[in-house]
Amino acid sequence: MAYEVRGVVARAKGEPVSVETIHVPDPGPGEAVVTVQACGVCHTDLHYREGGINDDFPFLLGHEAAGVVEAVGEGVSGLAPGDYVILNWRAVCGQCRACLRGRPWYCFNTHNATQKMTLADGTELSPALGIGAFVEKTLVAAGQCTKVDPAASAAVAGLLGCGVMAGLGAAINTGGVTRGDSVAVIGCGGVGGAAVLGSSLAGAAKIIAVDVDDRKLEWAKGFGATHTVNSRTTDAVEAIRELTGGFGADVVIEAVGRPETYKQAFYARDLAGTVVLVGVPTPDMTLELPLLDVFGRGGALKSSWYGDCLPSRDFPMLIDLYLQGRLNLDGFVTETIALDEVEQAFTKMHHGEVLRSVVTL
Template sequence: MSQQVRGVIARSKGAPVEVTDIVIPDPGPGEVVVAVAACGVCHTDLTYREGGINDEFPFLLGHEAAGIVESIGAGVDSVAVGDFVVLNWRAVCGQCRACKRGRPHLCFSTFNATQKMTLTDGTELSPALGIGAFAEKTLVHAGQCTKVDPTADPAVVGLLGCGVMAGLGAAVNTGGVGRDDTVAVIGCGGVGDAAIMGAALVGARKIIAVDRDEKKLEWAKELGATHTVNAAKSDAVEAVQELTDGFGADVVIDAVGRPETWKQAFYARDLAGTVVLVGVPTPDMKLEMPLLDFFSHGGSLKSSWYGDCLPERDFPTLVELYQQGRLPLEKFVTERIKIDEVEAAFHTMHGGNVLRSVVVL
C-alpha cells in the first residue's frame, strides 16, 4: 500500500523549493523503500532547481543520503529490511559492455527504480540522480543501496553518496595518486577537499590546495593540504611549479570545471603527469588550446564520474576508515538542518560558508 511522506520539490525553474506531501509506492521487483535518516545538500541539487540538468520538473531533490531499509520488493536479496545503507546513483547492471569487460565503474546502464514517486494529485516526480532523498522516505533500486556499519553517523557517511566520493575517488581511483606523488587540487569546496583528503589518505608527499578564498584554503589544510595557493593573489600555475621544484605536480585535479581552471591544471602538471577533471562544466563551455601542447606534454587527461567508484567495494571500506578515525569525514558536515531549511541552505552554499549542510530527518 502506498504511503504519503513529506519531501522537498523543485516545481519549476528557479522557483524556491517547497516542502510538500509526496506519494511513495510499495516497492516492486528489484525495488526498495528507504526511510531516510540524513541527506546532504549538494550543489547538484541546486543545479536541478535551476534547470541545469534537464527540464523534467517537478524534481524531488536530494541524493547524498543514508537511511534504513523499510521494505523490499520481489527478488531483492542484496539488502534486507532493517539494513543501514548509503544510497548511490550508480547501481551497476553487470551486463553492459563495460561491466562485461571488467570495468563496472564505467557501467553504461545503471539501475534506478522503475516506478515513479508522485505528488498527491498523481503528478510524476523526477528524483535527483535517481534518488530523491530530501524526503522522509524514498523509492530506489536495490542496487542503489550499499550496506555499511550501522553504528556510523548517517549525516556523515551519507555524504559518500555523491560529493565526497566524487572527490576522494578522483584522487585515489581516477588519478591513481600514490605515496610519493605531488598533487595539486584546484577548487577547495566539498569535492576538492575530498580529493585532498583522499590524497592524504594514500600518503601523497605534497598536496597543494588552490583557491581564491582564504576560508576554503584553511579548510583544505585541515583535511590534509601541505601547501596552499591563493589564486587571487598569485599565478596558480607558477605557484604549483615553484612548490614542485619547477616541474609541476604529478597529478592535478580540477574540481571547478571551467576552461580557465582546466588550463591551469594542464600547465601546472609535470611532463607525463595526469590531469583529472571532476568539476562539472556547463554545456556552453569551450576549450581552445594549441594541439601541439597536448602532444608535447604527454601524460594522461582524464575525467572522473563519481570518482570512478564501485559503491559496494568503496563505501564499506571508507566507512570503516572513518569509524577507525583514519578518515575525517565528519569535517565535511558544517551544519545540520531541518527538511524545511533546504532553500536557506542553497543561499548559504552560494556564500561559500559551508562544506556541507546536511538535512537530518
C-alpha cells in the same frame, strides 16, 4: 501499502523549493523503500533547481543520503528491512560492455526504480540522480542501496553518496595518487576538499590546495593540504611549479569545472603527469588548447565520474576507515538542518559559507 511523506520539491526553474506531500508506492520487483535519516545538500541539487541538468520538472531533490531499508520488492536478494545503507546513483547492471570487461565503475546502464513517486495530485516526480532523498522515505532500485556499518552516523555516511566520494575517488581511483606523489587540487569546496583528503590518505608527499577563498584553503589544511595558494592574488601555475622544483605536480585535480581553471591544471602538471577533471562544466563551456602542447606534454587527461567509484567496494571500505579514525569525514559537515531549510542552505552554499549542510530527519 503506499507511504505518504514530506519531501522537498523544485516545481519550476529558478523558483524556491517547497516542502510537499509525496506519495511513495510499495516497492515493486527489484525495488526498495528506504527511510532516509540524513541527506547532504549537494551543488547538483541546485543545478536541478536551476534547470541545469534537464527540464523534467517537478524534481524531488536530494541524493547524498543514508538510512534504513523499510521494505523490499519481489526478487530482491542480499538486502532486507532493517539494513543500514548509503544510497548511490551507480547501481551497476552487470551486463553492459563496461561491466562485462570487468570495469563496472564505468557501467553504461545503471538503473533506477521503475515506479514513480508522485505529488498528492498524482503528478509524477523526477528524483534527483534517480534517488530523491530530501524526503522521509524514498523509492530506489535495490542496487542503489549499499550496506555499511551502522556505527557511522547517517549525517556523515550519506556524504559518500555523491560529493565526498567524487573527490576521494578523483584522487585515489581516477588520478591514481600514490605514495610520494605531488598533487595540486584546484577548487577546494566539498569535492576539492575530499580530493585533498583522498590524496593524503593515498600517501601523497605534497598536496597543494588552490582556491580564491582563504576560508576554503583553511578547510583544505584540515584535510591534509601541505601548501595553499590563493589564486586571486597569486599565479596558480607558477606557484605550483615553484613548490614542485619547477616541474609541476604529478597529479592535478580540477574541482571547479571551468575552462580557465582546467587550463591552469593542464599547465601546472609535470611532463607525463595526470590531469583529472572532476568539476562539472555547464553545456555552453568550451576549451581551446594548442594541440602541440597536448602532444608534447604527454601524460593523461582524465574525467572522473563519481570518482570512478564502485559503491559495493568503496563505501564499506571508506566507512571502516572513518570508524578507525583514519578518514576525517566529520570535517565536511558544517551544519545539520531540517527539511524546510534547504532553500537557505542553497544560499549558503552559493556564497561558499559551508562545505556541507546536511538535512537530518
